Amino acid sequence: MHKVFTIIREEFKMTAANRAFILLTILGPFLIGAITILPGLLANKALNPEKEYQIGLYVQDQSFAAELSERLREGKIILRHGADLESLKSQVVSGELEGLLVIPAHYMEERIFTYYTKQGGNLYVTQAIEGVLGGIIVSKRLAEEGLDPGRIASLTARPSLKTMTIDQEGKEKSQDVMEVLLIALTFVMMIYMTVILYGQSIGRSVLMEKTSKTVEILLSSVSPSAIMFGKIFGKGCAAILQSGIWVSMAIFIVKIVGPRFGLAIPAALTVSNFLYLFSFFILAFFLYAAIYAALGAAAEDEQHLNQLLWPVLLFLIVPMVMISGLIFNPESSIAIFFSLFPFTAPLVMLIRVLVAAPPFLEILLCYGLIIATIGIIVLLSSRIFRIGILMTGKKFNFKQILSWLWR
């Protein structure tokens, strides 16, 4: 047992006392700071253009030109009126003008206007022109019919929904659906990336010890299971340390920095949600770490390891593919199934917890199932590890490797 702790300590040191690890641990909070504050900032602030756009305008009606120019100037789009269409076009080609808008003579009847650019259109500019142009022409048409454009606009405005969350104490908070979606996506991405990153690092380190024959020296001192446990828990401690720092940093921003500086913190970023993120990450880590270690032991080289990992990665990819379905319908039977199926549970249950309020018993059941599966996987993985670590010179396929379980 003492030797397992020795391996855990060394593996932890080798993982954590390393520049990449420290850099990522330091940069992580900035990343988290960005994702916690940015959505709010982005939602409140319109995307203002940074520079002025010089756009050519070819039109007969001078008053129409003046109205259009004035309205577009607010959006930093400057219209340059010209009488010669061909010279305007050549200015676009030479790059003096960003684009050229051509208004036909009978513009009130036209359905389609032409906008010339050198290469594609700047989306901001085209949308601004389209919006302003449409608004002016529709108002003119309504006025010609003797209708009040302002009155028509208020009559045809559709009501929209505002989402509020209430907790047990009756506190209400406004919750933007898009915001929740973004946060769920970020959380899931974080688990997905870190599990793969750490998993790869375990798999590769086992493989490296196997190919460099270090493992033979280790095996002359300790049992194969001790090596596997030592590796998984050593790297696991590093993962807990790193994500622990990140999560406490995030909670610090949400609870202390946010309120003090009056930042708009999305309502879904609660301490309990961060703790769910932390716990599901740790569970996902141990679930997949054992598999990565076993496959690292069974692989012949790095390419072979990646081939073997594909079927395993599918379990991590499925929730990513289903994510929008899960967010819009978190209580569907398929969502419930995947939130209890151990290999997808850490990701899917996390989404459900974020966007819905699954029964507490279900969450508990999910934890129980994942922990039980980790136990079984570690047991099976250590069997594969024990055999694989000494098998060299042949690339085994997944089926052959699974057959080692019965040897």
Next chain:
Amino acid sequence: MVELKKVSKSFANVQAVNNLSFTAREGEIFGLLGPNGAGKSTTIRMILGIYLPDSGTIYFNGKRLVEKDKNRIGYLPEERGLYKRLKVNDALLYMAELKGKKRKETQPRIDYLLEELDLLSWKERKVEELSKGMSQKIQFISTIAHDPEIIFLDEPFSGLDPVSSDQLLDLILALKKEGKTVILSTHIMDQAERLCDRILLINRGCEVLSGSLEEIKAQYGRRTIKVEFDGDGDFISSLPQAASVRSYPRWAEIDLKPGIDSNELLSILMERVSIQRFELSAPTLHSIFIREIGNPEDKGGEPDA
């Protein structure tokens, strides 16, 4: 003391070790010899408990080998592998710790061994900075840093320069003096001949011959001629009187065919080259090896599974 009794091991369709028995005694250097793929590494791995034998038993000081006996064994595998990113001293302490030794206990011995092998100044450098020969010596230190009773050395000299080779040789002989059991596995017979008290020669998992070097050589009689000469000695390798020949530009070792007299050979040689030395002796281990198994360099390819 290590004792193997009728130990066998097979993988899929390959019989790697077949009914092998031997004893390596305290305070002796025991040579486990054979061509590549003979089953040497498999045998060592079974003694170390990395593989379980299919049948037979392995005794360690008269008792069956258990997990904690691993602490009293040192193992230098043929292919070296230390943690490249660790510092030399940390790597050595880690390996000793895995053998159940406390860091403080091992440090003085590590320092002593580093000093003996001229590596003390490299103590705080990273393993990846070492040259091949240096990392080989560090690996050797890691094998004996925890002061084991039984030491397995798989091709310990491969890739070492003559000075380092001699330093290692002195350390191995010192281990023998301290009463340790050293099991040396090699296919380089000259080294085995210089170091080993007793040997076991195996091929395809089976024993070919075993015993002390004197006993074995006595069995073959004094039928080997060592000759040093000046002149063109190309013809020596095709002499009809020779059973086998190791021939070099100015030196040759010739095993006589049965019924051939050494004087007859001497007179043939005298006609064509100028003889500097002519000696009738027992065969070297190398020629015994070739006689029993064939040229070790021609063998191999078969992985040491």
